[in-house]
Amino acid sequence: MYPVITISREFGSGGHSIGMAVAEKLGIPFLDSKIVEEVAKESGFAKEYVKEQDEMATYPELFITSNIFSTNYLDTPQEQIQQLQSEYIIEQAKKGPCVIAGRCADYVLENAGIPALNVFIHASMEYRKKRVLEVYGETDVKIEKRIEKKDKGRKSYYRYYTDRKFGDAKNYALCLNSGILGIDKCIDFIIDVAENFEE
């Protein structure tokens, strides 16, 4: 059977489409909006808020000092969401093969002792600018600024929850530059490895 596949990706690299196509071709679930829905339901946070969390920079913990001898640290909303997401990801991965995009799934599954095929998709700024324009269209914010902001958010989020560097080749079985290889070749390579994966 196929392994659980995690796709970490740079904004605009096509990683989301690649993950979706891989899941479809292998006939296994693609967990993305499903995670958002479940976590929103569980936590009471709005879907839109949950959705954008793994592209948001982290911020310091809230804390309440009840007296001079004790400080109670509270989880931030983002930490609560990441916790619920992690639980949901582990639960789904235990059920069987699936493709999971983002949300530090590689790290979450490794820590839970669940074998996974970890993939990272990236591309040059030039390629991503072109793709973001095609897929999402123009907005008031300059395209390069939008990409840079998402990049920073994803890096910061990944760093905070995993203490690893986003895009460090060591953490993945496959890192693919979709701008050089093309989206179709990325899909083919991931399926090829998934079909022969042994833990």
Next chain:
Amino acid sequence: MYPVITISREFGSGGHSIGMAVAEKLGIPFLDSKIVEEVAKESGFAKEYVKEQDEMATYPELFITSNIFSTNYLDTPQEQIQQLQSEYIIEQAKKGPCVIAGRCADYVLENAGIPALNVFIHASMEYRKKRVLEVYGETDVKIEKRIEKKDKGRKSYYRYYTDRKFGDAKNYALCLNSGILGIDKCIDFIIDVAENFEE
């Protein structure tokens, strides 16, 4: 025609064998000991000394203070070797497709404006220990210590001459974990991408 292919690799990952096999299958030269021979001849340094340079940590420049108003910095032997290697790599790459292992060739060619297909091969410590034992055999130094020392040397060398991080996925078209994919799959993927490469 095929592009110039550069292979950066962790010690014990099989990157050297992969590079050699890719070159052979594509019928293009594999530059490794040839670089060492040429640079040794050109510089007067011993072959063995040239060979191990890209696994050596860098050290501060030598300098001579001739008077209080001027300081003359001299290149270290390693810097001289890297300079000669870079010139040789550029000269060969201009002649036509070839495979080059190590020596910051990805950075050297990019800076010279020569398109290349850049590949990084890595694997877990466990896999590399097994492979190093098989390929190089036991020595007095513990296997893990040998690998860690080579890792440190390659990282430091790459950092010094490129100001980039060794193994950062962004610098490569393909990063492959040879322990998970297997040596043969790595060879197939590189050839597949080389055959369809467009700059």
